[in-house]
Amino acid sequence: MWSTSYDILIVGAGIAGSALAHSLSAASLERKRPLNICLLERSLAEPDRIVGELLQPGGVMALRKLGLAGCVEGIDAIPTFGYCVMLDGKPVHIxxxxxxxGVAFHHGRFIQALRAKARSAPCVDVVEATVSELIECPMTGRVLGVRATRREEGAVEKEAFFADLTVIADGCFSNFRNKVMGTAGITPEVKGHFVGMVLEDAQLPIPKHGTVMLVEGFGPVLSYQIGTHETRILIDVKNPVPSDLKAHIQNNIIPQLPAALHAPAKKALENDRLRRMPNSFLPAAEQGKQTREGVILLGDSWNMRHPLTGGGMTVAFNDVVILRDLLLDAKHLADWPEMSKLLNRWHWARKPLSSTVNILSVALYDLFGADDPSLEVLRTGCFKYFELGGACVRDPVSLLAAIEQAPFLLFRHFFTVAFYSIWVMFTHPRQVGVIDGKPVLRRPRPDEYPFLAFKSIQVFWMACIVFLPLVWTEVGN
Known part of the structure; x- marks a missing residue:
């Protein structure tokens, strides 16, 4: 066994790991305090994933701060200008x-561009190797580095990589999350799966906009263009996953999509390999005093949210911006009391953006995937709220896009939607039957008001159940 020593060791050359390696190297050289960094990745081949393909405007801004804006150039990326939400065939432009x-792209191409920037950065060694274990000090338990096997023909011997600080950024299926967090670790909550396909030459209702289609009885379907001729479609599948996914999509989902997507979706279903990713929620537990010394988590290994709103990469890049600046100000990376204070500052500095994105992602999924009568009322109210335009669209989409970092603004709009949903229930026509194939609409009669008043209490209570635990999880910890 042989060994190498660095200032910082990063495990995982994905979104967060590659961005941190490049930005730390560049910024440390500007300050004339160069850091020796090692970036370890199991496979440097282009990854093929169905998520991590939509970067919100807030993420684009963070990318510029990291000096990585060029990574979306030359990969056939598509600019995105907002969202289109569809319910019962009616679109609302947001x-x-x-x-x-924002910008959408093939995940693998973007990752390779980030890795190329990391590889070109001075004082960064990019090593293709499989990390098998953390190296711990026998006396204190402090993490001193990792052991890894290089991906070279015939390589079987493990190599020791030592560093003052080890950063674990090995993604949502992290092998080291529990070892780093110990009793503070939280098992990700899987809220279902997204099943992904790529549609060829599909026409979205509003081009170059993320499209959220609310499919009755089966949760939301998300779609956005990721290349000149390719459009990603993500279909929400609740647990338990149907045994015949293709039949489920063919019979239950495609008929409820806009007509222009039927043919491309059927073709993709026949020719494309269905892949799925778990939709996980993992609150960010504070690191430092109660976690393993010498090592920290970054990215999806530490904090995840529902991918419906496409906020994961935005949170990751914002985390890197803050962490980079804090690490550059640290006097001694090996001084854990100093690092614990730094991690505390990082935890709370990231809260305004990460909490807003995380809460919004899960709350919107609960509304858009409604299978409860009270949630359906809130979903309809949310749709009608967007139709009002003005601040009713501008503020929520600013939060969704991570342009605004304001949990209280999200709180205000969410409960405004709840009260507006109740108003809609009392005042707007609803379907009461069908005559000659056409829906019959009627406003509630006064004699129905007592029942609606009772239902209003249920709706408001459901809004509290959906939102307030998320606020406590994100802001109260």
């Missing part, structure tokens, strides 16, 4: 405000 733009 544009990003003030000319802000």
């Amino acid at each position: 544009p990003y405000p003030d000319g802000h733009e």
Whole structure:
């Protein structure tokens, strides 16, 4: 066995790991305090995933701060200008405000661009190797580095990589999460799966907009263009996953999509390999005093949210921006009391954005995937609220796009939607039957008001059940 020593060791050359390696190297050189960094990745081949393909405007801004804006160039990326939400075939346009733009792309191409930037950075060694274990000090339990086997023909011997600080950024299926967090660790909550396909030459209701289609009885379907001729479609599948996914999609999902997507979706179903990813929620537990010394978690290994709103990469890049600046100000990376204070500052500095994105992602999924009568009322109210336009669209989409970092603003709009949903229930026509194939709409009669008043209490209580535990999980910890 042989060994190498660095200032910082990063396990995982994905979104967060590659961004941290490049930005730390560049910024440390500017400050004339160069850091020696090692970036370890099991496979440097282009990954093939169905998530991590939509970067919100807030993420684009963070990418610029990291000096990585060029990574979305030359990969056939598609600018995105907002969202289109569809319910019962009716679209609502939700544009990003003030000319802000997001971007969508093939995940693998973007990852390779990030890795190329990390590889070109001075003082960064990018090593293709499988990390098998953490190296711990026998006396204190402090993590001193990792053992890994290089991915070279005939390589079987483990190599020791030592560092003052080890950063674990090995993604949602992290092998080291529990070892780092110990009793503070939390098992991710899997809220179902997204099943993904790529549609060829599909026409979305509003081009270059993320499209959320609310499919009755089966949760939301998300779609966005990721290349000149390719459009990603993600279909929400609740647990337990149907045994015949193709039949489920063919019979239950495709008929409820916009007509222009039927043919491309059927073709993709016949020719594309169905892949699925768990939709996980993992609150960020504070690191430092109660976790393993010498090592920290970053990215999805530490904090996850529902991918419906496409906020994961935005949170990760914002985390890297804050962590990079804090690490550059640290006097001694090996001084754990100093690092514990730094991690505490990082935990709370990231809260305004991460909490807003995380809460919104799960709350919107609960509304859009409604299978409860009270949630259906809230979903309809949310749709009608967007139709009002003005601040009723601008503020929520600013939160969704991570342009605004304001949990209280999210709180205000969520409960405004709840009260507006109750108002809609009392005042707007609803379907009461069908005559000659056409729906019959009627406003509630006064004699129905007592029942609606009781239902209003249920709706408001459901809003509290959905939202307040998320607020406590994110803001209260």
